[in-house]
Amino acid sequence: xxxxxxxxxxxxxxxxxxxxxxxxxxxxxxxxxxxxxxxxxxxxxxxxxxxxxxxxxxxxxxxxxxxxxxxxxxxxxxxxxxxxxxxxxxxxxxxxxxxxxxxxxxxxxxxxxxxxxxxxxxxxxxxxxxxxxxxxxxxxxxxxxxxxxxxxxxxxxxxxxxxxxxxxxxxxxxxxxxxxxxxxxxxxxxxxxxxxxxxxxxxxxxxxxxxxxxxxxxxxxxxxxxxxxxxxxxxxxxxxxxxxxxxxxxxxxxxxxxxx
Ligand SMILES: NC(=O)c1ccc[n+]([C@@H]2O[C@H](COP(=O)([O-])OP(=O)(O)OC[C@H]3O[C@@H](n4cnc5c(N)ncnc54)[C@H](O)[C@@H]3O)[C@@H](O)[C@H]2O)c1
Numbered sequence: 001x002x003x004x005x006x007x008x009x010x011x012x013x014x015x016x017x018x019x020x021x022x023x024x025x026x027x028x029x030x031x032x033x034x035x036x037x038x039x040x041x042x043x044x045x046x047x048x049x050x051x052x053x054x055x056x057x058x059x060x061x062x063x064x065x066x067x068x069x070x071x072x073x074x075x076x077x078x079x080x081x082x083x084x085x086x087x088x089x090x091x092x093x094x095x096x097x098x099x100x101x102x103x104x105x106x107x108x109x110x111x112x113x114x115x116x117x118x119x120x121x122x123x124x125x126x127x128x129x130x131x132x133x134x135x136x137x138x139x140x141x142x143x144x145x146x147x148x149x150x151x152x153x154x155x156x157x158x159x160x161x162x163x164x165x166x167x168x169x170x171x172x173x174x175x176x177x178x179x180x181x182x183x184x185x186x187x188x189x190x191x192x193x194x195x196x197x198x199x200x201x202x203x204x205x206x207x208x209x210x211x212x213x214x215x216x217x218x219x220x221x222x223x224x225x226x227x228x229x230x231x232x233x234x235x236x237x238x239x240x241x242x243x244x245x246x247x248x249x250x251x252x253x254x255x256x257x258x259x260x
Pocket of ligand 1: 023024025026027028029030047048049050053073074075076100101102103104105124128150151152153194195196197198199200201202203229
């Protein structure tokens with residue numbers, strides 16, 4: 001480039017004809033990500049245990065002129081994961097992008113947290129992310145690709161009354177790093193996007209345990225408020241795009257300053 005000339009940047013859709021699998025695509029961040037990727041040309045597999053919600057996302061994308069198809073998956077069930085991933089690949093082509101957004105949570109005193117409740121949160125958030133990665137990696141090994149795991153500020157900082165959720169999201173961060181180390185030379189990028197508070201159905205379902213002083217939660221609420229999921233979807237799209245090409249094993253906080 002000649003000295004003093006203006007650099008030219010690529011513009012336009014960044015995912016044209018790329019097959020992207022998005023879990024939790026029926027709601028919140030997963031839905032916003034599916035819509036964003038499709039708007040930038042991706043062929044989207046909208047995966048969710050809530051099949052009607054996943055169908056709605058796919059229908060809305062197609063109505064807007066995009067490409068999408070819905071699949072039911074329970075990310076905590078190895079058979080369901082393997083079946084739906086293979087089916088989506090058969091229908092849509094080789095996946096080159098996986099976004100793991102399916103998640104569950106809730107606040108509880110640890111001495112009152114049931115074993116089943118603990119297993120459910122770990123099973124969906126951590127084991128589910130592992131199972132989806134395991135099922136999609138063979139496709140990514142055949143020419144490269146990207147995985148974006150959705151973490152949380154709760155996986156970085158101490159968050160009260162959410163031991164299972166915090167442990168699951170801390171696990172997602174270390175899973176991201178371990179996988180990246182393993183696949184660094186195999187053309188697979190793996191990044192964790194760690195949101196703070198987002199306005200989604202997940203958050204509106206949370207209730208504080210009875211009798212707990214709400215001030216205990218001040219540290220997990222950004223003083224500048226919460227973020228629309230569409231903004232976080234924009235960050236997911238950036239790290240998943242070729243512009244994120246040198247991001248490997250990174251943990252990208254989008255949390256209104258919670259983890260400064
Ligand atoms: N909302 C927040 O404040 C916030 C903050 C930090 C991180 N996160 C993370 O962002 C991600 C998306 O959360 P959200 O706020 O969009 O929640 P959401 O409840 O709006 O969406 C989660 C989706 O996951 C699906 N799901 C749940 N269990 C599943 C399973 N077993 N198999 C497949 N799909 C399943 C649900 O049906 C739902 O459609 C989650 O991983 C969550 O932990 C959310």
